[in-house]
Amino acid sequence: MDDPQVTWRLGRWIARRVSGTLTLTWSSGSITLAVIAGKVVAVHGIDPSEVALELGFGPIGYPELLAEARAVARHEGTGETQAVGAAKTVLQRRLRQWITDPERELEIDDAEPEAIDGPTVSLAHALVELLLADDDASLTHHVLPDLGVLLRRSPSFLELYAPLRLSEEADLIVAKITGQRTAVEIASRSPHGQEEVIRLLAALVVTGMLEPVPVASSTNEVDILERSPMLEEVTRRRLPIRWLLIAAAVLAVALVIGTLFTLRGRAAPAAPADGQWSLVVDMGCEPQELRRVLQKANQHPKDLQAMRASLDQSDPCWRLVWGRFPSEDAALAAIDRIPAGYARDGFTPHAIQISGAAGGES
Secondary structure (H helix, E strand, C coil), rough: CCCCCHHHHHHHHHHHHCCCCCCCCCCCCCEEEEECEEEEEEEEEEEEHHHHHHCCCCCCCCCHHHHHHHHHHHHHHHHHHHHHHHCCCCCCHHHHHHCCCCCEEEECCCCCCCCCCCCCHHHHHHHHHHHCCCCCCCCHHHHCCCCCCCCECCCCCCHHHHCCCCHHHHHHHCCCCCCCHHHHHHHHHHCHHHHHHHHHHHHHCCCCCEEEEEEECCCCCCCCCCCHHHHHHHHHHHHCCCCCHHHHHHHHHHHHHHHHHHCCCCCCCCCCCCCCEEEEEECCHHHHHHHHHHHHHHCCCCCCCEEEEEEEECCCCCCEEEEEEEEHHHHHHCHHHHCCCCCCCCCCCCCEEEECCCCCCC
């Protein structure tokens, strides 16, 4: 049986959203990716002329893939997003070769790569898009060769999952991931086709949002959405599973923008990097409330973040938080500046102390 441990290791590294250099080696090739906070800023080991050919132009001659993509965009007058999107497609071909080769290897150098001035490629989005389009299961088989493996959400699952902006149907599938169910059990409980569900699970595993665990390590996570009375109505609609691929297509432009194009005029006030306080603008414990919190986080991923209400994994309550502040007083003083629509009607925003500078679930 193909050993998926190397791909799982890559997923765990991606989920940390740290910076470093990845060297992916397989029987017929090798590539090196410079990654800053989840964004690929440079790709070595691929002939840069491939991106020019992908766009239908002649090569410019830069030695690195993304630099060549940006140069082609400038020289030919095409958009940088389109050019870097072509580079992403070229990169995905190599990622496919690496994932499907049983001799794959992974080396990680945690040294901070040099930043670049230009659009980048989200490694997580590139992998999710690649796995969701895996119609022949050639990739999913290598990521999840044993469908009897237990799956659980990573501690920062919602923080990682929300930016994907998948549909409600995807939310309902991942709601069945309790840490006590195997991949095949999760798929069998879904009204969607098993192959499509397994593709989604594999995409979330290879990006570290889901963690395969030994049977003895299963958790007592509460299946917070499955008992929802709304589930039956959503299930009856049985929308085509192609929503996964449609969602991936919608992301095709956004996933290559990278850190260059930050949200201008962001409403959340700036705070020191060590800010430990935030404002809770919504909260919920029931399934329909969690769905509302997640949808808001999906709609405003730069400003809003869903965070578990406690460190207890069995606690079904989640908070929606806005802003980062150096003190409780600074947070309370910003309540009047919360953008319209962020706070739920009738909900009284309040300050909470969060753990770590990132303010995320850990």
